[in-house]
Structures are given as structure tokens and as C-alpha cells.
Amino acid sequence: MKNTETNKTTFKVGDTVLVLDEAMSGKIKKMVGNTITIETSDGFLLDFESNELVKKTTDVSIKKELFSHESLDEALHTKEASIKKKQPQTRPKERFEPTMEIDLHIHQLTNSFKGMSNHDMLTLQLETAKRQLEFAISKRIQKVVFIHGVGEGVLKVELEYLFGRYNNVKFYDANYQKYGVGATEVYIFQNAPNN
Numbered sequence: 001m002k003n004t005e006t007n008k009t010t011f012k013v014g015d016t017v018l019v020l021d022e023a024m025s026g027k028i029k030k031m032v033g034n035t036i037t038i039e040t041s042d043g044f045l046l047d048f049e050s051n052e053l054v055k056k057t058t059d060v061s062i063k064k065e066l067f068s069h070e071s072l073d074e075a076l077h078t079k080e081a082s083i084k085k086k087q088p089q090t091r092p093k094e095r096f097e098p099t100m101e102i103d104l105h106i107h108q109l110t111n112s113f114k115g116m117s118n119h120d121m122l123t124l125q126l127e128t129a130k131r132q133l134e135f136a137i138s139k140r141i142q143k144v145v146f147i148h149g150v151g152e153g154v155l156k157v158e159l160e161y162l163f164g165r166y167n168n169v170k171f172y173d174a175n176y177q178k179y180g181v182g183a184t185e186v187y188i189f190q191n192a193p194n195n
Contacts, residue, residue: 010055011036017053025056100144102132104155126158133186137168142188145174149182159184 018025026038034050104125106113129146136144148155163171174183
């Protein structure tokens with residue numbers, strides 16, 4: 001007698017079955033011919049052919065009848081292990097990393113800054129920061145790091161003034177190990193009204 005024939009005759013509504021070649025299991029809800037409807041643990045109803053399912057059982061005599069005892073135990077163990085696999089988790093450090101970095105060094109913003117006054121350079125840097133912050137808010141990006149460098153601190157002070165005009169952001173020194181003292185991290189609250 002073939003295994004598929006044995007399986008087909010042993011299925012009944014209420015049986016717990018494993019789906020061959022997929023990390024899925026469920027309870028039999030309906031049987032029409034060779035088509036068996038199972039309900040997954042997530043509540044989905046899915047149709048399979050009877051030869052795509054294996055009855056989950058702990059009865060050793062049925063296991064021996066269908067397969068050798070060791071091979072079925074191994075197959076069931078492998079199947080159950082694949083069902084229980086978890087999604088890869090993000091490491092805590094990665095979760096808190098900013099998703100966007102903006103380098104405000106003047107040589108990053110323009111091909112040539114010859115002939116630009118300090119005021120012109122500062123204006124370009126602040127306009128870039130404002131535009132990038134507005135972009136991050138519109139795209140619902142939660143963390144942004146603005147790299148401003150150390151210098152005399154004028155740009156940092158102006159950035160703090162700019163960020164302070166928004167109700168939906170808080171800002172603080174960025175990760176010292178990664179950026180030193182030349183960067184500010186902005187956290188954007190997604191549900192707060194913005195200016």
C-alpha cells in the first residue's frame with residue numbers, strides 16, 4: 001500500500017497535519033475528495049491535496065506502519081523546528097542607529113566655495129539642514145544625524161536654534177564614539193504637529 005493512500009484514509013476533520021515542503025501546520029476543517037482545507041495557527045483557511053499533508057501523530061504503531069520509526073521522527077523534528085524558527089532579530093545597537101546622515105561640511109554641499117563669504121556658507125548649510133529635516137519629517141524618518149564638525153561652534157548653535165523652532169523634534173549630541181563632538185542627532189516625533 002502506498003503512503004499517500006494510507007495518509008488519505010487516515011485523515012479526518014480535526015486532525016493536526018503538517019504541510020510537506022512548507023513550514024506550516026494546521027487543523028483539518030473540511031475534506032472534499034482529495035482536497036483538504038486546513039486552518040493555520042494564524043486563522044487562515046488553506047486548501048491542499050491529501051498527498052501534500054502528513055498527519056501529526058504520536059502513535060508509534062502508525063509511524064512504524066507508514067515509515068521507519070527513526071526517519072519519521074527525524075522528519076517531524078525537522079518540520080517542527082522549521083515552523084518554530086523566529087524572524088531574524090535586529091541587534092539593539094542597530095535598532096537605535098540613525099537612518100539618515102547629513103554632512104553639512106561646506107565642501108560636501110558645493111563644488112567650489114571660493115568667493116563665498118562666511119555668511120553665505122552658513123546660509124547654505126542652514127538651508128540644507130532645514131530642507132533635509134523637512135524631507136525626513138515628510139518621509140516619516142525618525143532619526144537624522146547632522147554632521148557639522150567642531151570649528152568655532154557657530155553652525156552648531158544655529159542648528160540648535162533651527163531645530164528648536166519645531167515642536168515635533170528633540171535634538172542632542174550624536175554618538176560620541178562614531179561622530180566625536182561634531183554631530184547632532186535629531187529625533188522626530190511622528191504624531192506631533194510640526195511647524
